Amino acid sequence: MSEDKKVMFHEMELDDRLLKAISQLGWPHPTLIQETAIPLLLEGKDVLMRARTGSGKTAAFTIPVIQKILNLKNTSAHQCIRALILSPSKELCGQITSVVGHLTLKCAREVRCIDISSNGDMQIQKSLLADKPDIVVSTPSRVLAHLKANNVRLKEDIAMLVVDEADLVFSFGYENEIKELLEHLPKIYQAVLASATLSDDVLSLKKIVLRNPVTLKLEEPELAPSTQLQHYHLFAEEDDKAAILYALLKLNLIRGKTIIFVRTVDRCYKLKLYLEQFKIGSCVLNSELPAAVRCMSVEQFNRGRYQIIVASDEKALEEPDGGMMLEETGKKKQKSKRRKDKESGVSRGIDFQHVSNVINFDFPLDVTAYVHRAGRTARGTSQGSVLSFVSIREKPLMNAVKEHLTKCFNGQKVLQKYSFALDEVEGFRYRSRDAWRAVTRVAVREARLSEIRRELLNCKRLQGYFEENPTDLAALKRDKALHTVRLQPQLAHVPEYLLPAALRTDGPEPEPAAPDAPPAKKKKQQNFGSVKRHKYQARQRDPLKSFAVKAASASPSKT
Numbered sequence: 001m002s003e004d005k006k007v008m009f010h011e012m013e014l015d016d017r018l019l020k021a022i023s024q025l026g027w028p029h030p031t032l033i034q035e036t037a038i039p040l041l042l043e044g045k046d047v048l049m050r051a052r053t054g055s056g057k058t059a060a061f062t063i064p065v066i067q068k069i070l071n072l073k074n075t076s077a078h079q080c081i082r083a084l085i086l087s088p089s090k091e092l093c094g095q096i097t098s099v100v101g102h103l104t105l106k107c108a109r110e111v112r113c114i115d116i117s118s119n120g121d122m123q124i125q126k127s128l129l130a131d132k133p134d135i136v137v138s139t140p141s142r143v144l145a146h147l148k149a150n151n152v153r154l155k156e157d158i159a160m161l162v163v164d165e166a167d168l169v170f171s172f173g174y175e176n177e178i179k180e181l182l183e184h185l186p187k188i189y190q191a192v193l194a195s196a197t198l199s200d201d202v203l204s205l206k207k208i209v210l211r212n213p214v215t216l217k218l219e220e221p222e223l224a225p226s227t228q229l230q231h232y233h234l235f236a237e238e239d240d241k242a243a244i245l246y247a248l249l250k251l252n253l254i255r256g257k258t259i260i261f262v263r264t265v266d267r268c269y270k271l272k273l274y275l276e277q278f279k280i281g282s283c284v285l286n287s288e289l290p291a292a293v294r295c296m297s298v299e300q301f302n303r304g305r306y307q308i309i310v311a312s313d314e315k316a317l318e319e320p321d322g323g324m325m326l327e328e329t330g331k332k333k334q335k336s337k338r339r340k341d342k343e344s345g346v347s348r349g350i351d352f353q354h355v356s357n358v359i360n361f362d363f364p365l366d367v368t369a370y371v372h373r374a375g376r377t378a379r380g381t382s383q384g385s386v387l388s389f390v391s392i393r394e395k396p397l398m399n400a401v402k403e404h405l406t407k408c409f410n411g412q413k414v415l416q417k418y419s420f421a422l423d424e425v426e427g428f429r430y431r432s433r434d435a436w437r438a439v440t441r442v443a444v445r446e447a448r449l450s451e452i453r454r455e456l457l458n459c460k461r462l463q464g465y466f467e468e469n470p471t472d473l474a475a476l477k478r479d480k481a482l483h484t485v486r487l488q489p490q491l492a493h494v495p496e497y498l499l500p501a502a503l504r505t506d507g508p509e510p511e512p513a514a515p516d517a518p519p520a521k522k523k524k525q526q527n528f529g530s531v532k533r534h535k536y537q538a539r540q541r542d543p544l545k546s547f548a549v550k551a552a553s554a555s556p557s558k559t
């Protein structure tokens, strides 16, 4: 569809209540995939939609699902489950349910949606299903468990089936569940597959689920264009990575919500404990945390309680829906398949909202992982930056990413070098080294243990056990960490002498700016106190575009 002929939501024959909800979400116009898929789905076509991560696929299928239910309700008063939306993990199911919730804000009585993906009580879910909500969101295994237990029947009424993150369905081991599930559906229904890639798995799923589908493979790069998403890299070894991160955060040169990616679960806690020493708060996200905690971390981050989330995309060893699938089916083979899955990082498909920066503290292990990490920012129509720290050992990985991005964007060199004069912030480096070393392996292990302990204490299922065994509860509560990292309140403050010369109140005049640095506003800056001044300076610039502590020595340069 051409740019000049952009279709607007109000031209799509959508119900007024839906249009009002969309306008409340602040979406000015449909994204490309929405513009293309919504009319086809409203026409009743089966659709396979492939569009890049963050391009708005969830609304591309939920808007027509809601609209079709509203249409059906105009012609029939029969209450039944009309749409089944499947997704491979609880987090993703929760996310879809939340989007449906926002879109049905003005018609919540007419269109009811429930999410049964959690491992909650089957009996409670059975009674919720007996109320015949219009939309059911679930993992394949959970809905199949209800079908097998005769808690629900879908044979007569289902009008739409959606499989989101279709490229993950097989790798999460759901192939047989999907096949079995289809036998519980009516002969005729409309089906949609949504995916960020067109892998072999998606093509196999397409054969099983769709009939005469329209395949929407949008001719767009897999990441947002460079006008929306900027990519930077800087070379640094371990100790320096930590010092640079500390300096960037403390000097407010990184602004807005930030996801910091590391390679392992241990490093998640290491970085969290490191930042904590400077009073920089963060929450963690990794595959070791139970799904409910992961959902809570993402929610707290999305609601703004934390500005920083430290995430590891180390492969999960548990099942995406909390091991339930294996308990139910006992299929060892599927478990090993899941373990080998390359793309099952916990952040995959998660809609972290309003993320301004992704920082690759550890460089991702392959191009696909880079794309998934980068796709957590610049979602929808927002702006974002990716800054990757690259050690010598990681350089070949970076070169592969660089080549890939250049190819994706027709020869445009999108991965730019981000120069940083670490010498200018020597004081930061000195403090950082001590703080980094203070986070010993024992401290990391205890942070992990304390997370598990907290989970046990909060676990509803264990409440009965603790009531019967109060001594165990007391022991668990007493069992405090022995080797925590010693917090030094003075580290939270950045004294004047640590600031780069150009940012000090009594510092020398900045040297002439580099050709591509923004013009300095000298007079205004001289009136600020030091802290206020460097904050002001930081706000003047896009940090990842123009970090210039000492303009001449530290300005970004294109490679």
Ligand SMILES: Nc1ncnc2c1ncn2[C@@H]1O[C@H](COP(=O)(O)OP(=O)(O)OP(=O)(O)O)[C@@H](O)[C@H]1O
Binding pocket: 026, 027, 028, 029, 030, 031, 034, 051, 052, 053, 054, 055, 056, 057, 058, 059, 195, 196, 348, 349, 350, 351, 353, 375, 379, 380, 381
């Ligand atoms: N029309 C729109 N205008 C502006 N923002 C939008 C629009 N549609 C969706 N968004 C926003 O874009 C973000 C990404 O949407 P969504 O999660 O549906 O992407 P996705 O394509 O499913 O990504 P992934 O493949 O990673 O799951 C969300 O925060 C959503 O609120």
